[in-house]
Amino acid sequence: MQLPKHVVMKEVGPRDGLQNEKTHITTADKIQLVNLLSQTGLNYIEVTSFVHPKWIPQLADAVEVLQAIKRNKDITYAALVPNMRGLERALQAEVDEVSIFMSASESHNQSNINKTIDETFPILEEVVLGAKASKKKVRGYISTVLGCPYEGYIHPDKVLRVTDKLLLMGVTEISLGDTIGVGVPTQVEHLLEELLKRFSANNFAMHFHDTRGTALANIMKSLEMGVTKFDSALGGLGGCPYAKGASGNVATEDLLYLFDEMGIQTGVDRQKILEAALFIEQKLGKAVASKQMAIVRNERSANPL
Amino acid sequence: MQLPKHVVMKEVGPRDGLQNEKTHITTADKIQLVNLLSQTGLNYIEVTSFVHPKWIPQLADAVEVLQAIKRNKDITYAALVPNMRGLERALQAEVDEVSIFMSASESHNQSNINKTIDETFPILEEVVLGAKASKKKVRGYISTVLGCPYEGYIHPDKVLRVTDKLLLMGVTEISLGDTIGVGVPTQVEHLLEELLKRFSANNFAMHFHDTRGTALANIMKSLEMGVTKFDSALGGLGGCPYAKGASGNVATEDLLYLFDEMGIQTGVDRQKILEAALFIEQKLGKAVASKQMAIVRNERSANPL
Numbered sequence: 137m138q139l140p141k142h143v144v145m146k147e148v149g150p151r152d153g154l155q156n157e158k159t160h161i162t163t164a165d166k167i168q169l170v171n172l173l174s175q176t177g178l179n180y181i182e183v184t185s186f187v188h189p190k191w192i193p194q195l196a197d198a199v200e201v202l203q204a205i206k207r208n209k210d211i212t213y214a215a216l217v218p219n220m221r222g223l224e225r226a227l228q229a230e231v232d233e234v235s236i237f238m239s240a241s242e243s244h245n246q247s248n249i250n251k252t253i254d255e256t257f258p259i260l261e262e263v264v265l266g267a268k269a270s271k272k273k274v275r276g277y278i279s280t281v282l283g284c285p286y287e288g289y290i291h292p293d294k295v296l297r298v299t300d301k302l303l304l305m306g307v308t309e310i311s312l313g314d315t316i317g318v319g320v321p322t323q324v325e326h327l328l329e330e331l332l333k334r335f336s337a338n339n340f341a342m343h344f345h346d347t348r349g350t351a352l353a354n355i356m357k358s359l360e361m362g363v364t365k366f367d368s369a370l371g372g373l374g375g376c377p378y379a380k381g382a383s384g385n386v387a388t389e390d391l392l393y394l395f396d397e398m399g400i401q402t403g404v405d406r407q408k409i410l411e412a413a414l415f416i417e418q419k420l421g422k423a424v425a426s427k428q429m430a431i432v433r434n435e436r437s438a439n440p441l
Numbered sequence: 442m443q444l445p446k447h448v449v450m451k452e453v454g455p456r457d458g459l460q461n462e463k464t465h466i467t468t469a470d471k472i473q474l475v476n477l478l479s480q481t482g483l484n485y486i487e488v489t490s491f492v493h494p495k496w497i498p499q500l501a502d503a504v505e506v507l508q509a510i511k512r513n514k515d516i517t518y519a520a521l522v523p524n525m526r527g528l529e530r531a532l533q534a535e536v537d538e539v540s541i542f543m544s545a546s547e548s549h550n551q552s553n554i555n556k557t558i559d560e561t562f563p564i565l566e567e568v569v570l571g572a573k574a575s576k577k578k579v580r581g582y583i584s585t586v587l588g589c590p591y592e593g594y595i596h597p598d599k600v601l602r603v604t605d606k607l608l609l610m611g612v613t614e615i616s617l618g619d620t621i622g623v624g625v626p627t628q629v630e631h632l633l634e635e636l637l638k639r640f641s642a643n644n645f646a647m648h649f650h651d652t653r654g655t656a657l658a659n660i661m662k663s664l665e666m667g668v669t670k671f672d673s674a675l676g677g678l679g680g681c682p683y684a685k686g687a688s689g690n691v692a693t694e695d696l697l698y699l700f701d702e703m704g705i706q707t708g709v710d711r712q713k714i715l716e717a718a719l720f721i722e723q724k725l726g727k728a729v730a731s732k733q734m735a736i737v738r739n740e741r742s743a744n745p746l
Contacts, residue, residue, distance in 0.1 A: 137630055137662070320702040321661050325442055346654075349695045349732040353658040356626050357442075390654045397625040427654040 137360060142401045144365045145388065146180040146311075146341060147173055149416070150201075151216055152385055153373025155185055155192050159420045163197040163204075169419075170205045170213075172412040173370070177404040182214045182235060186222030202229035214275065218249075219259055223266050234267040236260045236307070237277035240295045241284035244315070248279065257301055264305045276307035277343065281327060282319030292330040299331060303339065310340050311367055314354065317347025321357040328361040341365035344386045346372060346425075351386035352394055359400075366391060371413045371424030387426030389413055442665060447706045449670045450693065451485040451616075451646060452478055454721070455506075456521055457690055458678025460490055460497050464725045468502040468509075474724075475510045475518075477717040478675070482709040487519045487540060491527030507534035519580065523554075524564055528571050539572040541565045541612070542582035545600045546589035549620070553584065562606055569610045581612035582648065586632060587624030597635040604636060608644065615645050616672055619659065622652025626662040633666040646670035649691045651677060651730075656691035657699055664705075671696060676718040676729030692731030694718055 150170055154161055161169075166184075173181050183205065189196035202215060214233040217223050226234060238256045239245035245253050260276075267274045280287075281295045299310050312327070324342075331340065342358045342365070344351035355366060368391045374384020389409050395402050410432060417424045423433065455475055459466055466474075471489075478486050488510065494501035507520060519538040522528050531539060543561045544550035550558050565581075572579045585592075586600045604615050617632070629647075636645065647663045647670070649656035660671060673696045679689020694714050700707050715737060722729045728738065 137627065139627070318702075320699055322442065322444070322703045347732065347736065348698050349651075349654070349657055349692075350699060352654055353661045353699070356658045356661060387654075393653050394625055394655060394658070397623075398627045427652065431652070 139359050139398060139400060140362070140364045142364065143359070143395060144180065144341075145178060145391065145395075145402050145404055146182070146365060146367045147178050147370065147388060148182045148343070148367045148385060149173075149369035149371065149373045149388065151182040151185050151195065152367075153369040153371070155194050156375040156384060157194065157373060157420060159422070161194070161416075161419055163200050165416075165419050166197065166201045167204045169370075169412065169416055170201065172408075172415055174206060174208045174211055176408040176412060177402070179210055179403070180212045180214065182216065183231075185216035186226045187216060187218045188222075199225055199229040202226075202231060216277075217263055217267075220262055220266060223263050227267075227270050227272070231272065233273045233275060234263065235275045235277060235311075236263055236302075237279065238298065239279040239284075239315075240290050240298050241280040241287050243286035244280045244284045247286065253298065257305075260302070261305045264307060268306055273309075274305075274307045275309045275311060275341075276302040277311045277313055278302070279313045279315040281312045282314040282323050283316060285316050292327045295327060296330060296334065299335065299339075303335065309365070311343045312340055313343040313367075314345055314351075317345035317351065319344070319354055320350055321353050324354045324357045325361065328358065328363065332361065337362035337364070341367055343367035345374065345384055346386045347384075352390065355386070355391065355394070370409065371416055371429060372426045373416070373424065384425070387413075387424075387428065389428035390426050393428060444664050444703065444705060445667070445669045447669065448664070448700060449485065449646075450483060450696065450700075450707050450709055451487070451670060451672045452483050452675065452693060453487045453648070453672045453690060454478075454674035454676065454678045454693065456487040456490050456500065457672075458674040458676070460499050461680040461689060462499065462678060462725060464727070466499070466721075466724055468505050470721075470724045471502065471506045472509045474675075474717065474721055475506065477713070477720055479511060479513045479516055481713040481717060482707070484515055484708070485517045485519065487521065488536075490521035491531045492521060492523050493527075504530055504534040507531075507536060521582075522568055522572075525567055525571060528568050532572075532575050532577070536577065538578045538580060539568065540580045540582060540616075541568055541607075542584065543603065544584040544589075544620075545595050545603050546585040546592050548591035549585045549589045552591065558603065562610075565607070566610045569612060573611055578613045579611065580614045580616060580646075581607040582616045582618055583607070584618045584620040586617045587619040587628050588621060590621050597632045600632060601635060601639065604640065604644075608640065614670070616648045617645055618648040618672075619650055619656075622650035622656065624649070624659055625655055626658050629659045629662045630666065633663065633668065637666065642667035642669070646672055648672035650679065650689055651691045652689075657695065660691070660696065660699070675714065676721055676734060677731045678721070678729065689730070692718075692729075692733065694733035695731050698733060
């Protein structure tokens with residue numbers, strides 16, 4: 137098995153994690169969380185979202201958080217931006233990189249963005265042009281690439297079409313999302329085979345939710361296909377709006393265990409990630425979903441201070 | 442990726458699962474659990490253990506359970522047997538197949554069996570000869586093949602040596618156990634590469650614990666290496682004595698999802714497995730660790746009757 141020697145871990149917990157948590161996390165705690173993550177060796181943190189607070193009240197303090205975090209110049213602090221109004225706020229808060237998003241599934245795109253896929257492109261293009269005018273890179277999320285809660289199976293051609301459009305607009309990296317965590321390695325292989333006929337592996341990051349426990353298996357297959365960038369969320373935060381309470385993003389600490397044990401370099405310190413996970417677990421007031429944190433809890437209960 | 446078209450799922454929940462659960466399960470409930478499992482399409486169920494009740498009080502009713510279950514002639518009902526006294530009781534209860542066990546790690550073997558590896562062989566050989574004299578097949582578990590709680594890394598040569606001895610005794614199948622759930626796919630590949638130089642893939646089943654979330658990724662790699670037999674436990678039962686409360690065996694229903702979605706035939710009905718998992722979850726009085734059962738619970742809480 138041929139595996140890359142180095143990979144990049146992109147932390148999405150403060151955004152894709154916290155936007156789906158019901159417990160209120162204070163602005164000060166979000167800032168502290170990002171500051172803790174900045175000390176772990178990660179070089180990419182998606183800090184927040186500029187989607188209108190009407191839709192995501194959990195992240196209504198996006199400007200305050202981005203402005204107050206202690207920046208490390210080696211780290212890219214990114215935020216999700218849905219439109220020009222969001223971009224203005226993100227630029228005002230001095231975001232380093234902008235993330236835009238849409239779905240490979242027509243029905244999921246309509247449900248999530250309230251527009252057809254074709255209606256979405258010009259809105260995102262405006263954001264990409266605006267971001268580039270301010271010298272910001274743009275990342276593009278494509279949701280439901282391995283399955284949709286409404287349509288089921290999504291043909292790779294649909295992912296290919298959206299990828300093509302986003303790259304043509306000037307997006308520099310596509311994050312391929314298994315939003316509802318239904319994918320299996322044979323699907324990952326099939327999708328990437330199709331995409332890599334036209335595009336370089338370097339154009340892609342993989343974004344797996346672990347709803348059915350297949351995330352690490354899917355990541356193994358992605359690694360074997362040459363992908364080297366992976367999204368994850370501290371503590372497996374996130375849940376999934378279509379399977380309430382089920383686990384969300386693949387947990388950063390579980391993914392890091394896999395990489396560490398296989399000798400794949402990440403630059404990330406597992407102990408410091410666990411400290412950040414413990415911090416947010418205490419703030420959420422519930423056990424987070426990661427396997428590594430379950431081990432930490434068990435060791436603590438077996439050896440109390 | 443080349444994958445087998447058919448695999449065999451070997452259910453170890455009633456034994457390897459329940460022996461590690463603290464909650465008392467009545468004999469009647471164990472019998473009902475096995476009877477429910479007999480209706481799922483599984484053709485191998487490890488029902489109980491004849492290890493002395495002093496060590497495993499949870500399964501002190503081994504004879505009663507084996508004698509009372511409703512047998513399906515297409516299913517092999519197996520039990521764990523440590524020595525001749527255990528074999529006598531197992532044969533008295535009309536077990537179909539006998540499982541013996543030892544460790545690839547000297548220190549784990551001493552801790553678990555209270556004997557050195559070399560002292561263990563003659564005891565197991567006596568059991569194998571006795572079982573074969575009664576026309577029973579014998580399965581051999583080798584523990585800690587990817588790591589030991591005392592010694593850490595276990596060299597494949599140690600696994601190879603024990604495999605060789607057990608097959609020479611007349612054991613028909615070796616179950617390779619990642620007992621503490623530390624393994625990653627590169628290790629699985631390395632171990633199987635070494636073993637398959639000498640032995641056929643058909644000699645082996647893989648037995649993964651999911652303590653660190655790597656079980657499905659390890660199973661994918663095993664499939665790609667040609668292994669077609671996999672142990673799992675309903676509900677991910679089992680825990681691990683070295684990481685209390687951490688998840689145990691890979692969950693039958695999560696593994697079945699993976700196989701089903703990849704078009705690999707198992708003959709097992711997922712809905713019926715979930716019904717059996719729900720039964721034991723209610724009897725244990727706690728949420729079991731599988732992802733599929735988390736989805737079931739979430740759907741029920743979202744759509745109460």
